Amino acid sequence: MNRIELYQGDITEMHVDAIVNAANKSLLGGGGVDGAIHRVAGPKLLEECKKLKGCETGQAKLTLGYRLPARFVIHTVGPVWHGGEIDEKEQLASAYHSSLKIAKEHHLKTLAFPNISTGVYAFPKQLAAQIAIDTVRDFLKDDDSFEEITFCVYDDENYEIYEKLLSS
Numbered sequence: 461m462n463r464i465e466l467y468q469g470d471i472t473e474m475h476v477d478a479i480v481n482a483a484n485k486s487l488l489g490g491g492g493v494d495g496a497i498h499r500v501a502g503p504k505l506l507e508e509c510k511k512l513k514g515c516e517t518g519q520a521k522l523t524l525g526y527r528l529p530a531r532f533v534i535h536t537v538g539p540v541w542h543g544g545e546i547d548e549k550e551q552l553a554s555a556y557h558s559s560l561k562i563a564k565e566h567h568l569k570t571l572a573f574p575n576i577s578t579g580v581y582a583f584p585k586q587l588a589a590q591i592a593i594d595t596v597r598d599f600l601k602d603d604d605s606f607e608e609i610t611f612c613v614y615d616d617e618n619y620e621i622y623e624k625l626l627s628s
């Protein structure tokens with residue numbers, strides 16, 4: 461059974477157990493998807509994030525979703541792209557893996573990922589998509605608890621990249 465879905469749109473509107481946030485290390489809010497998530501979730505999300513004391517690149521932390529339709533937000537920090545020679549690929553894989561792991565520990569069944577690091581952090585989109593899909597497929601091989609993992613793409617370029625990769 462294929463448990464991986466592709467969806468194009470705004471992740472803050474998704475009715476899933478958790479949406480993943482492409483956050484920065486402070487966890488105190490930013491632009492892009494992070495800004496959108498905080499705007500919809502409301503000020504209580506920032507209050508909870510302040511208590512978490514930040515998050516290392518490649519790690520993930522969970523909060524409630526507050527006013528979001530999603531019950532939880534998993535905040536993960538992807539790497540800033542510096543050319544690929546300083547473990548950016550491993551760190552991106554780790555951001556996906558850590559998010560899946562914490563979701564599973566909380567018995568969550570449905571999860572949606574944005575295209576971590578492909579905005580302001582400038583990770584090449586094709587390579588980021590390959591890493592994202594490989595990491596999720598690999599995780600699902602040894603998992604029978606997730607029902608659906610959705611890649612929520614925002615821009616047309618990522619949509620086309622994911623559509624091709626997911627059909628192969």
Ligand code: ADP
Nearest residue numbers: 470471482492493496575577578579580581614
């Ligand atoms: P990063 O700093 O990790 O690069 P960004 O938020 O700048 O994070 O971008 C990550 C991805 O999230 C980009 O592909 C961007 O187009 C996408 N994005 C921005 N807003 C939203 C949203 N509301 N829903 C889903 N994806 C979004």
